[in-house]
Amino acid sequence: MKHNIKYILPVVVLLFMACNSNQKIEDAKQQNALVFSQGEKVTNDNFTGTVYVHSLIEGDSINQNSVGNVTFEPGARSKWHSHPAGQILLATDGVGYYQEKGQPKIILRKGDAIKCPPNIPHWHGASPDTAFVQVAVTGREKGPTVWLEAVSDSLYFSKE
Amino acid sequence: MKHNIKYILPVVVLLFMACNSNQKIEDAKQQNALVFSQGEKVTNDNFTGTVYVHSLIEGDSINQNSVGNVTFEPGARSKWHSHPAGQILLATDGVGYYQEKGQPKIILRKGDAIKCPPNIPHWHGASPDTAFVQVAVTGREKGPTVWLEAVSDSLYFSKE
Numbered sequence: 380m381k382h383n384i385k386y387i388l389p390v391v392v393l394l395f396m397a398c399n400s401n402q403k404i405e406d407a408k409q410q411n412a413l414v415f416s417q418g419e420k421v422t423n424d425n426f427t428g429t430v431y432v433h434s435l436i437e438g439d440s441i442n443q444n445s446v447g448n449v450t451f452e453p454g455a456r457s458k459w460h461s462h463p464a465g466q467i468l469l470a471t472d473g474v475g476y477y478q479e480k481g482q483p484k485i486i487l488r489k490g491d492a493i494k495c496p497p498n499i500p501h502w503h504g505a506s507p508d509t510a511f512v513q514v515a516v517t518g519r520e521k522g523p524t525v526w527l528e529a530v531s532d533s534l535y536f537s538k539e
Numbered sequence: 540m541k542h543n544i545k546y547i548l549p550v551v552v553l554l555f556m557a558c559n560s561n562q563k564i565e566d567a568k569q570q571n572a573l574v575f576s577q578g579e580k581v582t583n584d585n586f587t588g589t590v591y592v593h594s595l596i597e598g599d600s601i602n603q604n605s606v607g608n609v610t611f612e613p614g615a616r617s618k619w620h621s622h623p624a625g626q627i628l629l630a631t632d633g634v635g636y637y638q639e640k641g642q643p644k645i646i647l648r649k650g651d652a653i654k655c656p657p658n659i660p661h662w663h664g665a666s667p668d669t670a671f672v673q674v675a676v677t678g679r680e681k682g683p684t685v686w687l688e689a690v691s692d693s694l695y696f697s698k699e
Contacts, residue, residue: 414574414631415650435629435652442625442654444604444676465602469595469674471574471631490575492595494602514629516604516676 414471415448415514425526428455428504438519445519451475451511456504456535459527464518465497475511476535477503484537487511497521502530574631575608575674585686588615588664598679605679611635611671616664616695619687624678625657635671636695637663644697647671657681662690 418433429452436446443464448471456476468477470491477493478484480500487493487503495501505511517524578593589612596606603624608631616636628637630647637653638644640660647653647663655661665671677684 413650415629415652436627436654441657442627442678444627444678446627446629446652446676467596467602467604467606467676469575469606490573492575492606494596497601514674516606516627518602518604 414512417450418448425458425460426451426455426504427458427529428452430455430457430504435514438517443518443520445517447515447517449513449515451503451505451513453505453510454507454535456530457502458529459500459502461498461500461525461527462495462517463497463521463523463525466495466518467516468493468495468503469514469516470511471514472510472512474506474509475504475513476506477501487513498525500527504530504535507536574672577610578608585618585620586611586615586664587618587689588612590615590617590664595674598677603678603680605677607675607677609673609675611663611665611673613665613670614667614695616690617662618689619660619662621658621660621685621687622655622677623657623681623683623685626655626678627676628653628655628663629674629676630671631674632670632672634666634669635664635673636666637661647673658685660687664690664695667696 415435416433417431419431421430421432431450433448434445435448436444438445451473459480468487470487470489470493472489475487476484477487477495478501479495485493486506503513575595576593577591579591581590581592591610593608594605595608596604598605619640628647630649630651630653632649635647636644637647637655638661639655645653646666663673
């Protein structure tokens with residue numbers, strides 16, 4: 380019995396350490412995902428699936444760029460749309476898609492940056508299995524975003 | 540002796556798990572710091588201390604915003620300067636300072652966003668003890684950045 384006590388205590392301590400470490404890994408991963416807070420769930424019909432937007436900078440008469448943090452849950456995506464002054468997308472977490480009309484889908488991963496030309500119809504969103512977080516920098520000086528049709532499941536899930 | 544072997548094995552396994560978990564925590568923290576890669580060390584004299592810049596988007600004739608990821612080591616900062624079309628700063632990691640001429644210093648932390656008005660002299664950089672990482676969105680349509688004098692140590696370390 381003496382033997383048991385001598386060895387059980389370190390086992391218990393180490394088990395506690397292992398569990399605590401797992402919590403710390405989860406905390407570090409969580410911090411990682413949240414450079415900017417997620418913001419509010421989008422309720423308009425410009426998106427398919429669940430999307431959150433957090434406005435970071437509003438355009439004004441002096442600097443007409445607006446900046447927003449957009450979080451797409453797996454499978455979520457925008458409708459086709461275009462921006463009269465173009466847009467810059469900065470991928471900050473997860474795996475996403477970007478596609479311009481007539482072009483193949485581009486996969487976006489954390490650290491990628493892409494420039495959407497003015498007036499070119501395109502869409503962006505998460506991949507089917509992984510959420511995607513992007514910062515979007517959108518010039519407002521030439522008018523608002525032009526929204527077009529939804530991205531069909533067959534296009535979204537196609538290999539091209 | 541039989542007792543010893545019975546208890547030593549789980550202790551060794553748990554010790555290994557604990558060490559491995561610590562590595563995973565460090566990996567997760569490291570990933571966290573690096574949304575965008577650090578890029579090249581700045582060699583011009585527009586900065587004090589060690590600064591890295593990674594250009595994410597170059598301005599062009601259609602979209603004249605440029606986007607860069609800037610990493611300031613502790614104590615590093617820009618000289619005073621101004622932008623003819625203004626700038627947007629997005630804090631992605633660490634703790635930094637931002638100050639406009641005649642105003643108190645503002646502390647920037649991960650997740651903060653700030654708009655620098657056009658032609659207002661300002662500087663930004665890391666805090667003395669913690670590095671700072673920012674994404675800068677700079678309009679180039681009205682000309683290049685105007686560089687001014689260095690930020691003195693007495694101003695940098697002052698409480699205001």
